Amino acid sequence: MNSENHPTEVFKFCPRCGSDKFTTSGPRSKHCPDCSFSYFFNASAAASALIFDDEGRLMLTRRGINPHKGKLDLPGGFVEHDESAEEAIIRELHEELGAEVQDLKFYGTFPNQYEFSGIIVYTLDSTFIIKLKSLDNLHPQDDITGIEFHKLEDIDLNDIPFRSIQNTIKKLRENN
Ligand SMILES: [Zn+2]
Structure with missing residues (x-):
């Protein structure tokens, strides 16, 4: 399984504001510093x-x-x-x-x-x-x-x- 297909890699932009600073913040989470949106890729x-x-x-x-x-x-x-x-x-x-x-x-x-x-x-x-x-x-x-x-x-x-x-x-x- 390719790590490039991990959700934290596939979701490159903040889905709320479109920022390209959507940043991996944990093994299954990303955070946007521009609008404070956080998302967890839970099972x-x-x-x-x-x-x-x-x-x-x-x-x-x-x-x-x-x-x-x-x-x-x-x-x-x-x-x-x-x-x-x-x-x-x-x-x-x-x-x-x-x-x-x-x-x-x-x-x-x-x-x-x-x-x-x-x-x-x-x-x-x-x-x-x-x-x-x-x-x-x-x-x-x-x-x-x-x-x-x-x-x-x-x-x-x-x-x-x-x-x-x-x-x-x-x-x-x-x-x-
Ligand atoms: Zn955002």
């Missing part, structure tokens, strides 16, 4: 679901959008403004699969970073173990093209582009 919150079938296999999705179109992912997505991570994963499962959540239990958080449209995007994924009302009649839509169930030990981590999800699967394997 975006995301939520992902760990859903197992009766044989203990994990549900993975095929990404239908870039970055990493065609690669494996967990169901989930970004948390909207003023939304809880729990609300986000319930909403995403409904949008992506037409699925209804019966039970939800917090599992852990996993940091991630990836490059998209020339800037490094930082996220923090909140992961939940989720029981759906039914695994039948799921309809992949929105930004995924299909769902697959895999035994944890059979998942090829090279098919999973995101470090946060690789680390989630590693932790699940350790705790299995």
Whole structure:
């Protein structure tokens, strides 16, 4: 990942007054001395679901959008403004699969970073173990093209582009 794609490098001018003195003031912040505007490039919150079938296999999705179109992912997505991570994963499962959540239990958080449209995007994924009302009649839509169930030990981590999800699967394997 190129350091020139770090947010503090990409955002060269003050977005409030246009000053070219918009200066890096910390590892994820910039400050404008001309108008006193400060901005922090905080990690975006995301939520992902760990859903197992009766044989203990994990549900993975095929990404239908870039970055990493065609690669494996967990169901989930970004948390909207003023939304809880729990609300986000319930909403995403409904949008992506037409699925209804019966039970939800917090599992852990996993940091991630990836490059998209020339800037490094930082996220923090909140992961939940989720029981759906039914695994039948799921309809992949929105930004995924299909769902697959895999035994944890059979998942090829090279098919999973995101470090946060690789680390989630590693932790699940350790705790299995
Ligand atoms: Zn300014």
